[in-house]
Amino acid sequence: MLPLARALVRRGHVVTLVAPPVHNPEDAGTRVVLDGVTVIHTPLPTSPGAVTILEQSASLLRIALDSHPHLLHLCKPKGYSGLAALASRALSPRVPLVVDSDDWEGWGGWNELLPYPSSARWLFAWQERDLPRRAAAVTVASRTLESLVWSMGVPPERVFYLPNGIEPALFDHDEADEWHDHLPLFPLDEPDLLPAYQPYPTLLLYTRFWEIDLHELVAALVTIYTARPGVRLIVIGRGENGEEQDLLAWANRAGFAPMLDYRGWLDPALIPEVIAEATIALVPTRDTLINRARCSAKLLELMGFGLAVIASDVGEARNMLIHETSGLLVPPGNPAALAAATLRLIDDEILRMRLADNAQIAATEYSWDRLVVIAEQAYAVAMRDL
Numbered sequence: 001m002l003p004l005a006r007a008l009v010r011r012g013h014v015v016t017l018v019a020p021p022v023h024n025p026e027d028a029g030t031r032v033v034l035d036g037v038t039v040i041h042t043p044l045p046t047s048p049g050a051v052t053i054l055e056q057s058a059s060l061l062r063i064a065l066d067s068h069p070h071l072l073h074l075c076k077p078k079g080y081s082g083l084a085a086l087a088s089r090a091l092s093p094r095v096p097l098v099v100d101s102d103d104w105e106g107w108g109g110w111n112e113l114l115p116y117p118s119s120a121r122w123l124f125a126w127q128e129r130d131l132p133r134r135a136a137a138v139t140v141a142s143r144t145l146e147s148l149v150w151s152m153g154v155p156p157e158r159v160f161y162l163p164n165g166i167e168p169a170l171f172d173h174d175e176a177d178e179w180h181d182h183l184p185l186f187p188l189d190e191p192d193l194l195p196a197y198q199p200y201p202t203l204l205l206y207t208r209f210w211e212i213d214l215h216e217l218v219a220a221l222v223t224i225y226t227a228r229p230g231v232r233l234i235v236i237g238r239g240e241n242g243e244e245q246d247l248l249a250w251a252n253r254a255g256f257a258p259m260l261d262y263r264g265w266l267d268p269a270l271i272p273e274v275i276a277e278a279t280i281a282l283v284p285t286r287d288t289l290i291n292r293a294r295c296s297a298k299l300l301e302l303m304g305f306g307l308a309v310i311a312s313d314v315g316e317a318r319n320m321l322i323h324e325t326s327g328l329l330v331p332p333g334n335p336a337a338l339a340a341a342t343l344r345l346i347d348d349e350i351l352r353m354r355l356a357d358n359a360q361i362a363a364t365e366y367s368w369d370r371l372v373v374i375a376e377q378a379y380a381v382a383m384r385d386l
Contacts (some may be wrong), residue, residue, distance in 0.1 A: 001075045002037065003167055007372035009036035016040065016067045020056050020080050038067075057083035065092055071379055073098045073139075074131065078105050079120075082127040089134055096382035099131050101149060102141035102164065104293035113210055113240065113290070136382035139375065141295035142316050148293070160378040163316065164295040165368040166304050200231040200346050204278035204307065206271075206298050209239030209247075213286045218250045219335035220284070224342050225256035231346060234278055238265040275305045279352060280345050283311035287332040291315055300366050303327070303359035308352040310341045320366070326358040 005015040016038040021028040029043040042059040045052040061084040064072060074085040077099050085097055103110060106125030116124070132138045132154050139162040140146045149159050203224075205217075224231060238244050244262065251257040263274055281302040285291045292315035299320060302309055309327040311317040321327035328345070330337040345352050364370075 002034065002039070003165060003368045004372065004375060005037040006035045006167075007165075007368040008375065010369065011372060011376070016064070016069070018042070018060055018064045020060060053080065053083065056080040057087065060084040061087050061091070064088070065095075069095055071096050071098060071382060073100060073375075073379075074135075075100045075102075077101060077131040078124040078127050082124075082131055085131060086127075086134070096136040096379075096385075097131075097134065098137045098139060098378055098382050099135040100139045100141075100162070101128070101132065101145045102295065104128075104145065104148070104290050108289035109293065110290065136385070137378040139378050142293050143319065144289075144292040144315060158381060160374055160381075162371060162374045162378070163319075163366060164297045164300065165366045165371040166297065166300045166363060168367050168369050200228050201279035201349075201352065202277055203231060203233040203342065204236070204275065204281045204302070205233060206236045206275070206281065206283075206302065208237050209243035211285045211291055211294075213284070213333060214243060214246055214250070216286075216333055216335045216338065217282075217284055218247070218254060220338040220342070221251070221256050221259070222254050223335070223339035224346075225259045227339075227343055228346055229258075231259055232261055233259050233282075234261045234263060234274060236263050236266055236271065236274055272305070275302065275307070278307060279356075280342065281307040281309045282338070282342065283309060283317065284330075284338055285312040285314045285317070285332060287312070287314050300363055304363040306356045306360045308345050308355040309359055310338065310345065312338075320362065321359070322362070325355075326362045327355055 001017055001019070005017055008015050018040045019042070021041045021044065024041070025044060027041045029041065031038065031040045033039070040063055042056060042063060045055045047055050057080045060080055064084070065088070072085065072088060072095055074081055074097060076082070077085070085099070088095060088097060105111065105128045111121045111124060129152055132149050132152055135158075137158045137160065138149050138154055139160045140149055141163050143161065146159055146161055150156055221233065235244070235247070244264070248257070248260070248262065251260050266274065283296070283299055283302070295316045299309070299311065299317060303320065303326070309321060311321060311327060311329055312332040313329040314332050318329060321329060323329040328341045330341050345355075
């Protein structure tokens with residue numbers, strides 16, 4: 001939400017973000033201005049149980065309408081915000097509603113990944129299908145979501161493909177140089193401090209684990225390590241249910257533990273420094289509805305940072321990457337193909353550099369300063385019937 005809001009402000013719009021502090025309770029009840037965007041978090045609920053849902057939804061709606069908006073853009077059609085948006089249709093029918101869908105939340109999606117109670121799952125699945133039909137326009141983060149929204153009966157002329165983007169600062173080479181400047185320096189007169197020589201380019205896996213097939217990854221890593229035992233794989237991330245421990249256990253059993261450099265869950269400010277240590281990014285994903293529907297901001301970041309990317313040919317990856325031009329696409333669920341593509345890039349420096357350069361160029365198309373125009377088109381359609 002915030003990167004899009006910043007881009008809107010740069011184009012002269014006045015934007016207020018209102019959000020419940022679900023994952024950041026320390027921000028409850030706060031109001032700050034970030035790069036011209038007013039960000040307001042609702043207070044913590046005071047009522048127990050199900051009443052909390054109504055209290056948070058009412059708080060979201062009240063704060064949003066207090067700013068006298070010309071338009072509401074709902075950034076998640078579920079839960080508190082979904083109920084607030086539904087109420088806004090009754091209380092402020094003259095304020096157009098634009099609904100954004102950037103994940104598949106219902107059956108086949110997040111409903112089956114997270115331990116929601118049954119009542120919440122039914123609510124989220126209903127909201128996901130009901131709210132787009134009520135909206136004046138819908139923005140979608142993937143072509144799969146576009147098709148799903150069309151199937152709900154929303155006219156195509158009211159549906160706008162608005163993929164996730166990346167901040168323009170990512171392409172600022174001065175900032176990239178600053179990230180490299182933070183890497184440790186080893187004085188030549190202290191050879192014992194020098195890192196071990198790495199004969200191969202460093203690999204990177206940046207993941208939350210739920211999107212990957214761990215067995216596919218393990219089988220591929222066994223092949224890679226057997227063929228190139230000096231290769232190193234940096235792993236950033238943590239699973240929803242401790243899947244990273246399964247990877248480490250498999251590494252010990254299968255014998256490729258020496259290649260793993262597990263960094264865990266990192267502060268976002270540190271991630272660019274770690275990405276800068278790698279040359280090749282592995283982005284394996286399972287061929288599931290949730291993976292087809294999502295638009296991976298992590299993939300865009302890896303492209304923008306200039307890594308040679310190997311990704312499963314699933315969902316938006318095939319829109320972001322052109323096979324053999326800006327990355328390598330491999331069939332999902334095929335560890336032999338993933339391993340072969342990785343070994344090919346390890347051994348071919350010219351190909352690595354060409355793919356990395358083209359990936360950076362491709363990533364610029366996903367700058368928020370470009371994508372913001374699509375949001376404005378959706379807003380224009382939403383407001384034209386007023």
